[in-house]
Amino acid sequence: MTTTNHTDYLVRATALDERVRAFALNATGVVQELQRRHDTYPAVTAALGRTAMGALLLSASTLKEPDQVLTVDVRGNGPVRRVMVTADGRGQVRGLVGDPHVHADSTNGKLNVRGVVGTEGYLAVTKDLGMRETYRGMVELVSGEIGDDLAYYMAKSEQTPSAVGIGVFVNPDLTVEAAGGYLVQLLPGLSDDEIGAIEQRIAALPHPTQLLREGTTPEQMLERIFPEGYTFGDRQDVTFHCPCSRERFEAAIVSLGHEEVTRIVEEEEQPYTEVVCHFCNETYHFSPDEMQAILAAAR
Incomplete structure (x- = not known):
């Protein structure tokens, strides 16, 4: 079962003489479909949506072949218990949650993802590259907000300092209005000044869902992070797809x-x-x- 939304896509790019790799996506339709199929409450929708986008961004940065699969499995001490998502090299993603109908009080007007995921537990990434053995990396949860946990995984398990900005905006009627974000990977050879400039621009960015609700495209997100310009790699549609039959x-x-x-x-x-x-x-x-x-x- 595949659900396609033609506004849902991911872009790959490089900057600063290929010393930075960057990815950005709009996955609003994908997260809408995940919410519809699992009937998730708002904070769970955000947790599942962030995990799905994280899996898509990591897949884009890691997988080389269409049939390769990456799984992000989050197990925390919060009431949702588990969030698991698989994504493949085609940009296809699916996911599940332990309990779709849990709630946590909002914090500062924002969905309390940490409240449903928990702050103790682990995040595991498994890569099935079609070889005899699969690769699995695991880190403890550092925030339960998913984005921070994915960045921690990239730094600790992949030894790649990264910035992860992902978000889901849920309407009062539980529908998803916007979902998207970016992944920026800092590679060897960058100076401290270059790293500092990238970090400052990312820190000054509005929240990804605010950008999307204003009509910002994934390409324009990257323009905000790299005003000096970047080299466009390719564009890939992202879709909800489950291979069950x-x-x-x-x-x-x-x-x-x-x-x-x-x-x-x-x-x-x-x-x-x-x-x-x-x-x-x-x-x-x-x-x-x-x-x-x-x-x-x-x-």
């Missing part, structure tokens, strides 16, 4: 084995077996005859 769930049920499938069939109280994808909330129904066929395949 009826066939995949059939195979998953078969893999449970004959004994477990028999138990499911015998204990099912409805006239069908229902399977729900936790990433997209799509529901699949299997009739008794279909389950018997799966049962036979599981022998």
Whole structure:
């Protein structure tokens, strides 16, 4: 299931003779779709949306092939418990949350993401690059705000000092009005003055959602950070996409084995077996005859 919004895209760029890598995106439609599918309350919408955008930005900076996949898994001591997102080299993303219906009081008029995520726990990034082994890096949560935690991960686990600015603006009716942000990676060779100038301009930037609500594009975000100019790399659409399918769930049920499938069939109280994808909330129904066929395949 893919949902495309043509205003949703990500740009890659470099600046200062390729000593800086930069990425910016508008993912409003993606986060709208995540909110719709999971029926998240505002602070959870922001947590899930920020994590999704973080995964997209990290994927853009890391993945080289379309089929490679990056997962960001946030587990905190807050009531949402878990936020997990996967993104691939095509700019496709999906996610899930432990509890979509939790709330935390706003702080200074802003959604309290820290309140639902928690301040103790960890953020893990897993990269499946199509090789025999996957790469996994993990850091403790430093704020629970997601953006700061991703920047800490980049500095500690990837040894790349980075600035991460991501945000989600949620309307009173729970819909998403704006979602987007940027990732700026500082590479070796920059002088202290150059680093200081970049940091000052980022600190002076309005919040990413304010920029988006004013009509600022991802390219214009980068222009604000690099007024001396930057080298445009490419543009990539970003979309919500879940690769689940009826066939995949059939195979998953078969893999449970004959004994477990028999138990499911015998204990099912409805006239069908229902399977729900936790990433997209799509529901699949299997009739008794279909389950018997799966049962036979599981022998």
